[in-house]
Amino acid sequence: MIMALQVPDRLLPGKPYPLGAQWDGLGVNFAVFSANASRIDLCLFSANGRKELARMPLPECTDEIWHGYLPNAALGTLYGFRAFGPYDPARGHRFNPHKLLLDPYARQLSGPVRWSDALFGYRLQSARADLTPDRRDSAPTMPKAVVVDESFHWGDDRPPGVPWQDTVIYEAHLRGVSMLRDDVLPHQRGTFAALCDPRFLDHLLRMGITTVELLPIHAILQDRFLLERGLRNYWGYNTLSYFAPEPSYLATDQLHELKVAVRRLHAAGIEVILDVVYNHTCEGNELGPTVSWRGLDNASYYQLVPGDERHYLNDTGCGNMLNLPHPRVLQMVLDSLRYWVQCFHVDGFRFDLGATLGRDQNGFDPGASFFDAILQDPVLSRVKLISEPWDLGPGGYQLGNHPPGFAEWNDKFRDTVRRFWRGDAGQRGELAARLSGSADLFDRRHRRPWASVNFITAHDGFTLADLVSYNGKHNEDNGEENRDGTDNNYSANWSPDGSVEGPTDDPAILALRARAAQAMLATLLLAQGTPMLTAGDEWGRSQHGNNNAYCQDTALSWLDWKQAQTPRGQVLLQMVRRLLALRLRLPSLGANRFSHGNQEPAPGIGDIAWFDTEGQPPSPEAWADPEIRTLALRRAAAPPRSERLELAHRATRDGHPGPVNVTLLLLNAGDTDVVFRLPEPALPWQLVLDSSQPQAEAGRPSNAVTEQAVPAHSLVLLAAQAAPQRFDHPAEPARAAPQEAVS
Incomplete structure (x- = not known):
């Protein structure tokens, strides 16, 4: 450890690349970017981080990279930086050498930040606000960066490589997954060690999950105002370091714990996607703390208001925006992403407030430097990339424009699925578009249906159980008098007069809630696109009406696995397994190309077609009728390529492939049962799912079926096989939903 090191009087010049602290067996090279600093000191600390052992200037600056080499430095060395330069907020500069700064490339942190007024670069009580520099040393309250060995024996680990069209995402919080697991050792709960527990992996595999998407695992700065209320930033969208995992998520304080978790998930065939926050940092606006980037080079790392560099652009709503158009800032983001792929073998990323990342000087641009850099990168362009396509800035809603x-x-x-099943007027045409992969949004530039990540719930908002149990939010526990969180939930408590919020013993209300939840769950998993399931929805987890549980690091947010064993939990869980099995088995449910009704996989059967309850294509007037709450969707698809090869020996004499899969989805969001007349041509239909009775066994195929009853607030799925087209010639277009009905 560094405490045994004889620290030299000065550093050797070292190299400007790579950035961060790199151990080579003989010492450590340190390199950090700052375009505007006049000097940067390396500070070395004792093993417990409490005593500063040495402070030495980095001796060289090459192309705005400050660097130096420390001979004989060992793994485990604790360090930080101090940056010198002007403290001139009006010009965007906030240098203050009294503040210890984290290396933006730190691979591991020694612990959390301990809040103190000394963390701020200015005097908190000054009448001049942030214009008077603070001279207190912040080192005692700051975590230190740790020099680490990144080697790990991965064996034959390979990315599962799940095709996008087969992907089923499970959005989960690393800590919340295991905090209430009685069968996990107490010190491992809420850590990476519990993420790869065999029982959790078995749960995912039995459901049919292919991909786990973890809420942020980057090191977090806990908000001071939350700690003062006895709360914590649970979700973690407050990044303290882009290279270091959150220290509290490591049961052993060893980075290999995360690598072991990924290795075991991969061995089970499950991908790992990280939710990442490169749109802003934890340092907030001009009144926030100085912990890293602000102190190293505020004017370079952040986007400042033109002509008023004291203040920050804030399209994120979080106080600041990273200056991604700056090449060194963009380099930091790309280096971070590559690090998680190459060092930890993660399989992709979900980008928080992705519209912010695509902002150049003229606003959002799908050809912004961030997108271009990723898509040409030989490492990053090969992993799964998901954007949250909005932010709070001008033109911030960019769904379909990535x-x-x-x-x-x-x-x-x-929103459409919620509103349709709640019984809102005028939702039928919109639902038609969403069920077919949202082609109106994504069918351009040769994109595929998988580009639409479909979801009904996410970490932000109601759970599925609360969506059918509450008319409004109940966020009182957050300490903001229920002012936080959205009011546009499109939820219902399903009581006759709307007065029964939350838990009830009324069997009629419970039955209605169950039907609504089951119908929405089935709609999600039977729609074209990439389905995303929120952890706990598979058994009906509740947050007691809280739709903004970002600060609830409590049992309110954690998964209660005992609920999965209740009768209600088992019904939902078995339904999810059944739906995902159907999605995998029936090609028409997971088609990899958009359907427009202009192809006929089987005679008289288009690839997609819409029908009314009489088995006829709806007229334009019927599509425009806001009071119709029924819809039938027929889809047809030939077997996938691999199955076609297996069926080759069974092809007919003239070389045609095996049977075409046809499904018919019948939806009834009304208050009364409805009988659908099935469309021509007649097929040997088999009832494979009724969302009102998800445990009922599938029926037998029958050529005699011409009608199908669909209970209120339910959907029914029928499946059949049809003979394929015998000749290759342009098919007569089938009548699909008019453009105005689905756009």
Whole structure:
């Protein structure tokens, strides 16, 4: 450890690349970017981080990279930086050498930040606000960066490489997954060690999950105002370091714990996607603390208001925006992303407030430097990339406008499905578009249906159980008098007069809530696009009406696995397994190309077609009728390529492939049962799912079925096989939903 090191009087010149602290067996090279600093000191600390052992200037600056080499430095060395330069907020400069700064490339942190007024670069009580520098040393309250060995024996680990069209995402919080697991050792709960517990992996595999998407695992700065209320930043969208994992998520304080977790998930065939926050940092606006980037080079790392560099652009709503158009800032983001792929073998990223990342000087641009840099990168362009396509800035809603290669969270799918099943008027045409992969949004530039990440719930908002149990939010526990969180939930408590919020013993209300939840869950998993399931929805987890549980690091947010064993939990869990099995088995449910009704995989059967309850294509007037709450969707698809090869020996004499899969989805969001007449041609239909009775066994195929009853607030899925087209010639277009109905 560094405490045994004979620290030299000065550093050797070292090298400007790579950035961060790199151990070579003989010593450590340190390199950090700052365009505007006049000097940067390296500070070395004792093993417990409490005593500063040495402070030495980095001796060289090459192309705005300050660097130096410390001979004989060992793994485990604790360090930080101090930056010298002007303290001139009006010009965007906030240098203050009294503040210890984290290396932006730190691979591991020695612990959390301990809040103190000394963390601020200015005097908090000054009448001049942030214009008077503070001279207190912040080192006692700051974590230190740790020099680490990044080697790990990965064996034959390989990315599962799940095709996008087969991907099913499970959004989960690393800590919340295991905090209430009685069968996990107490010190491992809430850590990476519990993420790869065999029982959790078995749960994912039995459901049919292919990909786990983890809420932020980067090191977090806990908000001071939350700690003062006895709360914590649970979600973690307050990044303290882009290279270091959150220290509290490591049971052993060893980075290999995360690598072991990824290794075991991969061995089970499950991908790992990280939710990442490169749009802003934890330092907030001009009144925030100085912990890293602000102190190293505020004017370079952040986007400042033109002509008023004291203040920050804030399209994120979080106080600041990283200056991604700056090449060194963009380099930091790309280096971070590559680090997580190459060092930890993660399989992709979900970008928080992705519209911010695509902002150049003229606003959002799908050809922004961030997108271009990723899509040409030989490492990053090969992993899964998902954007949250909005922020709070001008023109901040960019759903469907990201470049090919990116998938996008589709909140229009979420809102439409919620509103349709709640019984809102005028939702039928919109639902038609969402069920068919939102082609109106994504069918351009050769994008595929998987680009639409469909979801009904996410970490931000109601759980599925609360969506059908509450008319409004109940966020009193957050300490903001229920002012926080959205009011646009499109939820219902399903009581006759709307007066029964939350838990009830009324069997009629419970039955209605169950039907609504099951219908929405089925809609999600049977729609074209990439489905995302929120952890705990598979058994009906509740947050007691809290739709903004970002600060609830409590049992309110954690997964209660005992609920999965209740009768209600088992019904939902078995339903999810059944739906995902159907999605995998029936090609028409997971088609990898958009359907427009202009292809006929089987005679008289288009690739997609819409029908009314009489088995006829709806007229334009019917599509425009806001009071119709029924819809039938027929889809047809030939077997996938691999299955076609297996069926080759069974092809007919003239070489045609095996049977075409046809599904018919019948939806009834009304208050009364409805009988659908099935469309021509007649097929040997089999009832494979009724969302009102998800445990009922599938029926037998029958050529005699011409009608199908669909209970209120439910959907029914029928499946059949049809003979394929016998000749290759242009098919007569089938009648699909008019453009105005689905756009």
